[in-house]
Amino acid sequence: MPRTLRSRLLWSYVAVILAALLIVGVALIAFSSVSDARLLPSLERLSAISRTNQRELLQLWESGAGGDELQGLLFTTSEQADVRILVVDTEAEQIVFDTNTGDDWVGDELTSIERPQSLVLTNGGRDSIFGSFVHTNGSRWLVFAEPHPALGRALIFYAQAEPTAGEFFNEYFLRPLVYAGGLALLLALLLALIIARSVARPLGTMAGAAEAIARGDYDQRVPPQGPDEVQRVAGSFNSMAAQVKATQQAQRDFVANVSHDLKTPLTAISGWSQALLDGAAEAPDERQRAAETIYNEAGRMERMVNELLDLARMESGQLQLKMRPVDLSQLLTDVHHSQLPRARAKDIELTLDAAIPLPTMGDPDRLTQIFTNLADNALAYTPAGGRVHLATRVAGGSVEGIVTDSGPGIPAEELPRVFERFYRLEKSRARGENGRGSGLGLAIVYELVTAHGGQISVSSEVGRGSAFIVRLPGNPQT
Numbered sequence: 001m002p003r004t005l006r007s008r009l010l011w012s013y014v015a016v017i018l019a020a021l022l023i024v025g026v027a028l029i030a031f032s033s034v035s036d037a038r039l040l041p042s043l044e045r046l047s048a049i050s051r052t053n054q055r056e057l058l059q060l061w062e063s064g065a066g067g068d069e070l071q072g073l074l075f076t077t078s079e080q081a082d083v084r085i086l087v088v089d090t091e092a093e094q095i096v097f098d099t100n101t102g103d104d105w106v107g108d109e110l111t112s113i114e115r116p117q118s119l120v121l122t123n124g125g126r127d128s129i130f131g132s133f134v135h136t137n138g139s140r141w142l143v144f145a146e147p148h149p150a151l152g153r154a155l156i157f158y159a160q161a162e163p164t165a166g167e168f169f170n171e172y173f174l175r176p177l178v179y180a181g182g183l184a185l186l187l188a189l190l191l192a193l194i195i196a197r198s199v200a201r202p203l204g205t206m207a208g209a210a211e212a213i214a215r216g217d218y219d220q221r222v223p224p225q226g227p228d229e230v231q232r233v234a235g236s237f238n239s240m241a242a243q244v245k246a247t248q249q250a251q252r253d254f255v256a257n258v259s260h261d262l263k264t265p266l267t268a269i270s271g272w273s274q275a276l277l278d279g280a281a282e283a284p285d286e287r288q289r290a291a292e293t294i295y296n297e298a299g300r301m302e303r304m305v306n307e308l309l310d311l312a313r314m315e316s317g318q319l320q321l322k323m324r325p326v327d328l329s330q331l332l333t334d335v336h337h338s339q340l341p342r343a344r345a346k347d348i349e350l351t352l353d354a355a356i357p358l359p360t361m362g363d364p365d366r367l368t369q370i371f372t373n374l375a376d377n378a379l380a381y382t383p384a385g386g387r388v389h390l391a392t393r394v395a396g397g398s399v400e401g402i403v404t405d406s407g408p409g410i411p412a413e414e415l416p417r418v419f420e421r422f423y424r425l426e427k428s429r430a431r432g433e434n435g436r437g438s439g440l441g442l443a444i445v446y447e448l449v450t451a452h453g454g455q456i457s458v459s460s461e462v463g464r465g466s467a468f469i470v471r472l473p474g475n476p477q478t
Contacts, residue, residue, distance in 0.1 A: 009196055013188030021181050028173045029165055036116035038168035039142060043130050046083065046144035046158045047123040053077045053085075053158070058150055074156075075099050084141075086110060086157040096154075108136065110157060113143060129155075132162055202226040206237050218245035246420075262304070265297030307440040314447040321363040321451055325475055328399050329354035329392045331364065335371045336390050339379060347384040350375075353391040358399040359475040362452050367472075370448050371401055373441045374468050378405035382465075398454075399474050404467040410460040418458055419446035 031037075053073070060073060078085045078099035087097035088110050098104035115131035130144040140162040145155050163171070202225040209220040221238050224231040272290040274280075313319045336352040343350035371390070378388040386406040393400050410418060419442050449456045453473050460466035 004196075004200075009192040010189060013192060014185065017181060017184045017188060021177055025169070025173070025177060028177075029169050038163060038165060039116055039132070040121075041172070042142050042160060042163055043121055043144060044123060046130070046142065046160065047121050047128070047146075049077070049081050049083055050144050050146050050156070050158045051123065053081075054146060054148060054151075054156060057156075058148070061150070071097070082160070084159040086143075086159060088145075088155045088157060090153050090155050105135065110143070129157075133159070198226045199230055202230050202234060206234060209237070209241070213241060213244060218248055246417075258304070262301065265300050268297045269294050304440075307444060310444055311440055311447070314444070314451070319447075319451060321366060323361050323363060326360055326362045326364050326367060328358040328360050328367075328401055328472065329356060331367055332371055332390050332392055332401055335368060335375055338372070339375045339388075342379055343388065346379060346382075348379060348382050349387040350379070351387065351389045353389070356392070356394075358392050358394065360399050360472045361475045362472065366448050367452070370445050370470060371403065373445050374403040374470075377441060378403055378407065378466075378468075381405065381407035383407070386465075394474070395471060397474050398471045401470045401472070402467060404465060406465040409462040409464055410458070410466055411462055412460075415458060415460060418442055419456070 056073060056077075057070060060070060074085045074087075074097070077083070085097075085099040086095050086105065088094065089096050093109055093111060095105045095108050095110055098106050110133065113129060113131045113133050115129075121128065121130065127147050128144065129147070131142070133141045133143045135141065141159045142162050143157045143159045145157045147155060202222065205225075206222050209222050212220045218241065220241055222234045224234045226234075272293050276287065276290055310319070332354045333352060336350060336354075340350055375388065375390065382388055382405045388403070388405045391402045391404075393402070446456055449470055449472075455471045457469050457471075458466060459469075
C-alpha cells in the first residue's frame with residue numbers, strides 16, 4: 001500500500017485511467033464484433049485497387065498486349081497490394097483465374113455475396129458488387145468487383161480475408177488508445193505532483209510546527225495555504241496553538257501563584273510552631289497568637305485544597321448536583337446575611353434587592369457557593385466606604401442573580417479571560433484581601449453555573465466597578 005499522498009494519488013489516477021481504457025477497449029471490441037463498420041476500410045481499399053488496376057488493364061489491352069501480359073499485371077498487382085484477384089466467367093458463374101496459385105479456386109463458384117446494407121462506399125459505382133463471401137472451405141473473404149463493358153463476360157473480383165473484430169481493433173483503435181493512455185498517465189503524474197505538493201507542503205509545515213510546539217515553542221503558527229480543507233486545518237491548528245500557549249502560560253501562572261499561596265501559610269505555620277518548640281513564645285498572649293495564626297493559615301490551605309478538588313471534580317465530570325426547587329431571592333438573602341459581618345468590618349455598604357420570589361432548579365449548596373464566591377470577591381476588591389449590591393430579577397423565561405461592586409474594575413483586555421482556569425488578574429492585586437485569593441474562584445463559579453444549565457457574564461469599567469450576572473433557567477412549576 002503506497003504510504004505517501006503523492007504515490008496514492010498517482011496510483012489512484014493510474015487505476016482510474018486503466019479502468020477507463022479497459023471499458024473503452026471492451027466497448028470498441030464489442031462494437032467491432034456486431035457492426036459492419038469494420039468492413040468499410042477494407043472494402044474502400046479494394047475499391048481503390050479495383051479502379052486503378054482495371055484502368056491499367058484496359059490501357060494494356062488497348063495497346064495490343066496478349067493474355068500473358070494481362071495475367072502478369074494481375075499477378076503484380078496481387079503481390080504489391082496483397083490482395084487476391086479472381087476472374088469470374090459471369091455466364092458460367094465460375095472462377096477461371098486465381099492469382100493464388102498455391103490454393104487456387106479455379107472452377108469454384110463465386111456466388112452468394114452478402115452485401116452489408118448499412119455500408120455505402122464512397123468510391124464505388126452504382127453497379128459495384130461488394131460484400132462478404134464464404135468459400136466452401138469455410139474461410140470468409142471480402143470481395144469487390146466493378147463491371148466494365150470492355151471486359152465482356154469477365155468480372156474481376158479483388159478479395160482479401162475478412163478482418164476479425166480483434167484485427168480491426170488492433171489496426172484502428174489500439175494505437176490511439178495506447179497513445180491516449182500514455183498521455184493520460186503523464187497528465188496524471190503531473191496532477192499528482194501538483195496536488196500532492198499543494199497539500200503535502202502545508203501539511204509538512206504543520207507537522208514541523210507541531211513538533212516545535214511539542215518541544216515547547218508555543219509561538220509557532222502556519223500560513224493558510226493549499227486547498228480550502230487544508231486552510232481550515234491550518235486555521236484550526238493556529239487556534240489550537242494559541243490556546244495551548246494561553247493554557248501553558250495560565251498553568252505557569254497558576255503554579256507560581258499556588259506555590260506562593262502555599263508557601264506563605266506554610267512559612268507562618270512553620271515559624272510559629274518552631275517558636276513554640278523552642279520556647280520563644282512563652283507568654284500566654286504569644287501562645288494564643290501562635291495558635292490563632294497556625295489555625296488560620298491551616299484553614300486557608302484547606303480552602304485552597306478544597307477549591308482544587310472541586311475544580312478537578314468538575315473537569316472530570318464527577319461533580320454530582322442535587323437538583324431541587326430553589327428560591328433564588330431567598331438564597332441571595334442568605335448570602336447577604338452571611339456576608340454582612342465582613343462588610344461591616346471593612347466599612348463597606350452591602351445592600352440587597354431580592355423581594356420577589358424567583359423559583360429555579362438547582363443544587364442549593366452549589367448555588368450558595370456561586371454567589372458567596374462572587375460576593376466574597378466583590379468585598380475583597382471594594383475599598384472601605386464602597387458599596388456591594390446583591391439583586392435578583394426576571395429575564396424572560398430565566399432568572400438572574402447580580403453582584404455589583406464599586407471596586408477598581410477590570411481592564412477591558414482582561415475581561416475575556418476572567419473565567420479561565422488557572423488565570424489570575426493583575427498579579428499585584430490578584431490575591432485580594434490579605435492574600436485570600438487562589439485564582440480558582442471564578443473558574444469554579446463558571447463551571448458550576450454551566451453545570452446548572454446557566455450562563456454567567458461580566459461587565460466592568462476601570463475606576464467604577466464590576467457587575468457579574470448569573471442567568472439560570474426559571475422553574476414556573478413551583
